[in-house]
Amino acid sequence: MSVRAADIKRKTTETDINVSLNVDGSGKYEIDTGVGFLNHMLELFARHGSFDLTVKCDGDTHIDAHHTAEDIAIVIGDAFCKALGDKRGIRRYGFFLLPMDETLIECAVDFSGRTFLNFDAAIPSYKVGEFDTELVEEFFKAFADRAAINLHIVKRYGRNTHHIIEGIFKCVARSIKDAVKIESDQIPSTKGSL
Numbered sequence: 291m292s293v294r295a296a297d298i299k300r301k302t303t304e305t306d307i308n309v310s311l312n313v314d315g316s317g318k319y320e321i322d323t324g325v326g327f328l329n330h331m332l333e334l335f336a337r338h339g340s341f342d343l344t345v346k347c348d349g350d351t352h353i354d355a356h357h358t359a360e361d362i363a364i365v366i367g368d369a370f371c372k373a374l375g376d377k378r379g380i381r382r383y384g385f386f387l388l389p390m391d392e393t394l395i396e397c398a399v400d401f402s403g404r405t406f407l408n409f410d411a412a413i414p415s416y417k418v419g420e421f422d423t424e425l426v427e428e429f430f431k432a433f434a435d436r437a438a439i440n441l442h443i444v445k446r447y448g449r450n451t452h453h454i455i456e457g458i459f460k461c462v463a464r465s466i467k468d469a470v471k472i473e474s475d476q477i478p479s480t481k482g483s484l
Contacts, residue, residue: 293311294311296439298372302361309366310344311369317338331459334456378476384464392453393453396445412445430462
């Protein structure tokens with residue numbers, strides 16, 4: 291099996307980002323986004339997905355974390371797209387149900403080549419520390435678009451904002467881990483391509 295990895299750089303007037311991804315890693319990470327809470331979420335994402343992930347971002351966080359969060363999601367999505375190539379042999383679909391204390395998160399993903407995000411996860415607080423919680427949906431919208439996936443995130447229940455967001459990142463990672471497993475030598479579609 292060839293190495294499923296990618297290095298992506300993206301520089302705009304708002305952010306300067308370098309991402310390195312190995313889909314078949316062991317959950318090692320080096321994360322420096324300039325946003326403490328986002329660092330924590332991406333560390334969880336890497337560990338629970340067993341992806342090796344390096345993220346370095348210099349962003350305009352003196353304004354807020356919006357451009358940083360969205361642009362990092364774009365680059366990580368691009369990295370998955372590049373690393374998986376034609377997606378030959380992958381399981382394609384992934385699903386996980388993740389409990390975290392009082393919170394229960396459900397996630398399903400399809401590496402279909404078509405983009406869609408269903409984000410049914412009301413978050414009770416507007417902030418966790420200095421992080422705007424509305425950026426969680428923005429992050430996964432940008433990620434789904436660039437990774438070319440269908441992504442469904444549902445909060446079955448939960449009250450604690452930190453638990454809800456942490457549960458989402460872990461659950462998405464576990465779903466992706468399931469979906470990208472190699473189970474054949476075929477393209478997982480009757481169309482012959484994804």
